[in-house]
Amino acid sequence: xxxxxxxxxxxxxxxxxxxxxxxxxxxxxxxxxxxxxxxxxxxxxxxxxxxxxxxxxxxxxxxxxxxxxxxxxxxxxxxxxxxxxxxxxxxxxxxxxxxxxxxxxxxxxxxxxxxxxxxxxxxxxxxxxxxxxxxxxxxxxxxxxxxxxxxxxxxxxxxxxxxxxxxxxxxxxxxxxxxxxxxxxxxxxxxxxxxxxxxxxxxxxxxxxxxxxxxxxxxxxxxxxxxxxxxxxxxxxxxxxxxxxxxxxxxxxxxxxxxxxxxxxxxxxxxxxxxxxxxxxxxxxxxxxxxxxxxxxxxxxxxxxxxxxxxxxxxxxxxxxxxxxxxxxxxxxxxxxxxxxxxxxxxxxxxxxxxxxxxxxxxxxxx
Amino acid sequence: xxxxxxxxxxxxxxxxxxxxxxxxxxxxxxxxxxxxxxxxxxxxxxxxxxxxxxxxxxxxxxxxxxxxxxxxxxxxxxxxxxxxxxxxxxxxxxxxxxxxxxxxxxxxxxxxxxxxxxxxxxxxxxxxxxxxxxxxxxxxxxxxxxxxxxxxxxxxxxxxxxxxxxxxxxxxxxxxxxxxxxxxxxxxxxxxxxxxxxxxxxxxxxxxxxxxxxxxxxxxxxxxxxxxxxxxxxxxxxxxxxxxxxxxxxxxxxxxxxxxxxxxxxxxxxxxxxxxxxxxxxxxxxxxxxxxxxxxxxxxxxxxxxxxxxxxxxxxxxxxxxxxxxxxxxxxxxxxxxxxxxxxxxxxxxxxxxxxxxxxxxxxxxxxxxxxxxxxxxxxxxxxxxxxxxxxxxxxxxxxxxxx
Numbered sequence: 001x002x003x004x005x006x007x008x009x010x011x012x013x014x015x016x017x018x019x020x021x022x023x024x025x026x027x028x029x030x031x032x033x034x035x036x037x038x039x040x041x042x043x044x045x046x047x048x049x050x051x052x053x054x055x056x057x058x059x060x061x062x063x064x065x066x067x068x069x070x071x072x073x074x075x076x077x078x079x080x081x082x083x084x085x086x087x088x089x090x091x092x093x094x095x096x097x098x099x100x101x102x103x104x105x106x107x108x109x110x111x112x113x114x115x116x117x118x119x120x121x122x123x124x125x126x127x128x129x130x131x132x133x134x135x136x137x138x139x140x141x142x143x144x145x146x147x148x149x150x151x152x153x154x155x156x157x158x159x160x161x162x163x164x165x166x167x168x169x170x171x172x173x174x175x176x177x178x179x180x181x182x183x184x185x186x187x188x189x190x191x192x193x194x195x196x197x198x199x200x201x202x203x204x205x206x207x208x209x210x211x212x213x214x215x216x217x218x219x220x221x222x223x224x225x226x227x228x229x230x231x232x233x234x235x236x237x238x239x240x241x242x243x244x245x246x247x248x249x250x251x252x253x254x255x256x257x258x259x260x261x262x263x264x265x266x267x268x269x270x271x272x273x274x275x276x277x278x279x280x281x282x283x284x285x286x287x288x289x290x291x292x293x294x295x296x297x298x299x300x301x302x303x304x305x306x307x308x309x310x311x312x313x314x315x316x317x318x319x320x321x322x323x324x325x326x327x328x329x330x331x332x333x334x335x336x337x338x339x340x341x342x343x344x345x346x347x348x349x350x351x352x353x354x355x356x357x358x359x360x361x362x363x364x365x366x367x
Numbered sequence: 368x369x370x371x372x373x374x375x376x377x378x379x380x381x382x383x384x385x386x387x388x389x390x391x392x393x394x395x396x397x398x399x400x401x402x403x404x405x406x407x408x409x410x411x412x413x414x415x416x417x418x419x420x421x422x423x424x425x426x427x428x429x430x431x432x433x434x435x436x437x438x439x440x441x442x443x444x445x446x447x448x449x450x451x452x453x454x455x456x457x458x459x460x461x462x463x464x465x466x467x468x469x470x471x472x473x474x475x476x477x478x479x480x481x482x483x484x485x486x487x488x489x490x491x492x493x494x495x496x497x498x499x500x501x502x503x504x505x506x507x508x509x510x511x512x513x514x515x516x517x518x519x520x521x522x523x524x525x526x527x528x529x530x531x532x533x534x535x536x537x538x539x540x541x542x543x544x545x546x547x548x549x550x551x552x553x554x555x556x557x558x559x560x561x562x563x564x565x566x567x568x569x570x571x572x573x574x575x576x577x578x579x580x581x582x583x584x585x586x587x588x589x590x591x592x593x594x595x596x597x598x599x600x601x602x603x604x605x606x607x608x609x610x611x612x613x614x615x616x617x618x619x620x621x622x623x624x625x626x627x628x629x630x631x632x633x634x635x636x637x638x639x640x641x642x643x644x645x646x647x648x649x650x651x652x653x654x655x656x657x658x659x660x661x662x663x664x665x666x667x668x669x670x671x672x673x674x675x676x677x678x679x680x681x682x683x684x685x686x687x688x689x690x691x692x693x694x695x696x697x698x699x700x701x702x703x704x705x706x707x708x709x710x711x712x713x714x715x716x717x718x719x720x721x722x723x724x725x726x727x728x729x730x731x732x733x734x735x736x737x738x739x740x741x742x743x744x745x746x747x748x749x750x751x752x753x754x755x756x757x758x759x760x761x762x763x764x765x766x767x768x769x770x771x
Contacts, residue, residue, distance in 0.1 A: 245767050260770040265763035269700075272762055276697045277671035284674050302667030351660060358663035366645035366653060 005064060011071045017048065018079035024243070024332035027080050027192065031335075035191035037117075037154045038082040045083055046114015055092055059108035065290035066224060070231040070282065077235030080335045082192040084117055084151035086228040091118025093224050094159045094171055098211040107157060107173070119155035119196070121146040123225055124218035126348050129163035131200055133170055138207050142172060142200035150346065152196030153185030159211070160198065161218075169218070171211040174198070179205065190338040223289050223296060225347040226304040230282045233311035233343050237275050240336040244268060244318045251323075267317060274310045282307050298360045301353035309350045311340040376428050379447050386450050389429075393458040396423045401461055402735070406726045410590065413729040414545055417465040420730075421497050424463065431494050433628075434474055438486065439494045445684040448628060456635035462730045464591075465542045467629070468500040469493040472550060476621045480568070480609040489548065489570065501546035503537035503571065503595055504618065510539075511757045513552075514563045514615060518597060520553035522604065522611075529604035531555075531569065533577075533597045539751065543593030544582045546573050550621060556612050568614035570606040577601070587743045589727045622752070627683050627695065630702050631676045633733055637669055637709070640734035644713060647736075652716040661712060668705050675701060693766050700758040703748035706733060710742035 021041050030038050045051060053068055055061025062068075069089060076085050092111045095104055110116035121127075131144040146160045160172045176183045181203065183196050245268060248259030258264060285303035288296040315337040319326035326333040344350065373392035378384035398404065405416055424430040433448055434440025443451070454460075463470065473493065477486045492498035509516040518535025525532075533553055540549065549571040559565030573580070577600035582590035609617045645653060645662070652658045675698045682692060710733075714721045721738040728735045733748070735741055749755045763769045 245769065248769055257770045259763075262760070265769050266756065266759040268767060268769070269759035269762035272767060273697050273700050276694075277668070277675055277701055280674035280678065281667060281671045284670070298666075299670065302670050305664070306667045306671065354660050354663040354667075357666050358659055361666055362641075362645050362653075362659070362663050365642035366649040 005062075005068060007068060007071050010068060011075060013048075014050065014072060014075040015078070017044065018075055018081060022079040022081050024080070024239075024335065027082060027335055028330065028332060030082055031191045035082060035187075036194075037084060037151075041081065042083045042117075043114065045085065049112075050085060051088055051092075051114045052112035054089055054096070055108050055112040056096060056104075059104060060112040061108070066227055067286045067290040069224070070227055070286035073228045073231035074235035074282075077232030077339070078239040080192050080236060080239075080332075080339050084119065084154055084193070086225070086232070087119040087149075087151035087155065088117050090120045090150075090221060090225055090228070091155070091157060091159050093221055094120060094211065094213075094217070095173075097217045097220060098171060098213050100211075102208070103173070103211060111157075116157055117151075117155045118157045118159065119149050119152040120159045120221070121149050121152075121161045122347065123222035124161060124169060124213075124215065125222040126225075126352075127161075129161045129169050131160055131162040131172075133162040133164050133172065133210075135164070135207065135210075140172065140205050140207055140210055142203045142205065145197055145199050147195075147197040149183075149196045149198070151193055152198070153183050153194055155183075155196075158183070158198065161213070169213050169215075171213045172205065173209045173211060174205065188338075188342055190342040192335065192339060193342065219297070222347065223300050226300050226353070227282070227286050227289055229343045229346050230285065230300070230304045230307040233307040233340065234275070234279050234282050236336050236339055236343075237271075237278070237307075237311045237314050240315050240318045240333065241268065241271055241275060243332060244321050247322055247325075264321060267321065271310075271314045271317065274306075275314070278303070278307045278310050298357055301348070301356040301360070304348060305350040305353040305357070308340070308344045312337075312344050315340040373427055375451075376432060376441050376443075379432075379441060379443055382446065382450055385447055386454055389451055389454040390458065392427060393454060393460055397458055397460050402459075402728045402731055405461075405730060406728045410729075414465070416461070417463070417545075417730060418497060420461050421463055421466055425494075425497065430463070430466070430470065431474075433470075434490070434494075435478070438474070438478075438490045445680055449631070449680065452628070452632045452635055455632065456639055459636075459639070462632075462732050464730045465499055465545055466493075466497075468502050468541070468546075468550065469498060471629070472502060472621045473500050475623070476550060476568070476608060476617060479620045480617045482605075484605070485570065485608065492547070498547040499542060499545050500548045500550060501540040501543040501573075501593070501595075502621070503540055503543075503549045503551040505539040506536060507538050511754055513618075514566070516552060516554060516566065518551075518553045519557070520555050520567060520569065522555070525601060530601050531604060531607070533569075533571070533600040533602065535597050537595040537597070538583070538592075540580075540593050540595055541591055543573075543595050544580050544590070546580075549573055549595065550608075552614050552618060555614075559612065563615040565612055566614040566618075567611050568608040568617045569602060570608060571597075571600070571602060572606075575600050575602060586746075587727050587740055589729060591729075591747075623695065627676075627679060630698060631680060633706075634669070634672050634676055634702065636732050636734050637706070638673070640709075640736070641665065641669060643736060648716060652718070658716050662716070665705070665709050665712070668701075668708075672698070672702055672705055696758055696761055696766075699748075699753065700755055700762070703745070703755055706748055707742070707745040710734070710738060710745050713738040714742045 052061040053064045057063045095107050131142050131146050134141045158174050162170050162172050183198050186195050188194055251258050282303045285299040288299050319333045325331050375388040378388050432441040432443040436442050506516050520531040520533045523532055551569040551571040554565050555567040556565030577598045579596040581594045583592045584590050679694045679698050717738045725737045727740050
């Protein structure tokens with residue numbers, strides 16, 4: 001990892017672009033027109049190298065760690081950006097960890113350049129492999145359904161989690177367009193993203209689509225995924241808090257700005273404190289994960305649970321604090337609430353992550 | 368006490384050696400049964416134990432190690448202070464509650480605003496004679512709205528001496544009944560355009576005629592706080608700290624002194640308390656999945672608190688005046704809320720047993736393991752030193768810019 005990278009400079013650079021290209025108003029218009037990937041922004045993300053951040057330098061990337069990716073995810077969250085950055089970079093992560101040199105050369109270069117959009121079925125800690133794999137002379141055969149693939153319907157490359165008959169796990173790269181595999185999109189209330197599933201009935205693919213996988217690589221990708229969502233939650237929470245505070249300052253009722261009422265002030269103060277604390281937790285989790293610290297898993301679960309729960313608390317209260325205007329589709333509030341609610345259940349719910357804290361830390365302390 | 372001579376401060380430039388020496392020293396001086404002794408002995412035993420413990424610290428210079436060298440301290444770096452408190456927490460050492468004002472608030476005030484004579488007299492008194500200080504800020508009619516205080520100090524000449532004559536009443540003075548001196552705020556100008564502008568800051572000798580102290584029995588059963596009645600109390604004019612009517616500004620440096628390292632010390636104890644309480648509950652409430660998961664939810668909050676505190680300490684290290692920064696306010700509110708939620712949870716999880724009346728462990732901190740006691744005591748962090756509601760107002764108005 002390049003130690004000289006200035007994460008704050010990276011952050012401001014990304015923020016400037018998103019502020020110009022992906023304002024809340026722009027996202028609202030994009031959704032009015034049906035949602036999906038914001039193609040112009042995606043193109044820009046590719047040309048600015050955002051998709052190359054964590055790709056090794058030999059494949060045209062910057063070779064940065066999770067702490068740098070967390071900055072990107074946080075800014076994308078702030079902009080509720082309708083681009084599959086997390087999905088694509090999770091795909092790259094799997095290939096970096098488990099792909100052969102040929103596979104890496106084949107896919108990482110185009111991911112880095114933004115030409116290939118990737119997606120992944122959820123890492124093993126979050127869901128077992130539901131696709132069965134049989135290997136026979138130079139081919140592999142897939143059967144079963146891969147579900148809950150974030151932004152999978154917009155991907156050119158999906159890394160499916162599959163299980164061999166002996167119980168061992170693998171990842172299989174499918175190229176839905178090239179392979180002619182139908183991917184079923186399920187639209188979510190959060191229209192800045194979607195989920196997808198793929199059904200396989202004895203689909204035959206060449207053996208060079210097989211990537212080795214094991215519990216360690218799946219755990220690492222799970223950490224990446226959870227940090228990605230937690231950072232998204234921090235960025236989104238900051239943005240909706242700013243929007244709400246501005247509204248409370250300007251909206252006049254009873255002859256005074258409603259932000260002068262203590263009943264509202266104390267609510268936003270509570271949200272602010274929670275956000276400051278959660279941001280510290282997510283930053284720590286990203287730093288520990290980037291350094292492969294042995295305490296990273298508990299910290300990441302702590303961060304994911306806290307950041308996502310409080311993003312929901314804040315974004316739901318934001319609508320209430322806005323009153324009628326917050327209930328309208330034309331106002332940005334609902335973008336954040338919907339994104340927060342999807343974040344809450346993606347890659348482990350709050351309860352799931354607290355259970356992991358319980359298993360990893362509390363049981364240990366109690367013993 | 369038998370055994371070798373300990374000198375932790377001789378190692379303070381080598382953090383590991385410093386830690387090891389502190390740990391060895393703690394192992395030698397902290398009585399194993401101190402909590403039981405304090406629990407059974409009541410207030411008098413508490414007072415004696417505090418003095419004895421302070422004496423232990425003084426014997427190795429750790430009581431005032433954070434002070435500047437010219438005042439007999441060691442200018443112990445923040446990193447070394449952090450290490451020190453980590454060792455204290457690990458050894459479950461007693462707190463120095465009764466000396467908090469003496470060790471933190473008094474020096475913070477005098478370093479910034481005291482005269483050389485005041486520093487010499489009063490800091491030496493703490494360092495060498497274990498003088499106990501209390502704070503006379505709040506009044507029955509001036510709590511959150513401290514600036515509306517009404518205790519009056521009138522400048523007069525009596526028997527050729529410049530003096531102030533003080534009348535009024537103070538409340539919530541921690542350990543006022545044990546105190547030798549008091550940091551006192553009183554109004555010197557009732558006609559000032561702003562109520563903050565007419566307040567001055569004094570040193571009050573608690574033995575002065577006209578000073579009456581009455582302990583306040585609190586909901587935990589103990590009396591940590593006192594009321595101070597001031598009836599025609601005459602103090603020399605040189606007891607004024609800083610300029611007349613500048614007391615409000617000076618009080619800010621006093622109030623910010625406590626945030627930071629104190630919360631840090633408590634947060635470390637919380638970390639060990641989580642382990643202790645998990646171990647205690649493992650065959651009972653920790654088997655209940657709902658309670659277990661709720662309990663696990665305190666871990667992320669405790670982690671976040673530690674991170675906030677570390678950040679705040681780093682801020683203070685670069686600029687000591689940052690004790691009153693934005694981050695310090697967030698930390699105080701977050702900590703008070705977390706502490707109360709945590710102890711409140713344990714009362715519920717602890718069932719009937721947590722309802723059995725216990726004698727308080729004075730100077731045992733905020734997570735003594737007597738759950739109902741700890742829960743009741745937690746209000747000291749949601750009310751004292753700026754209530755959570757005042758903190759929320761400050762956050763909303765000063766940091767988020769919402770209109771008043």
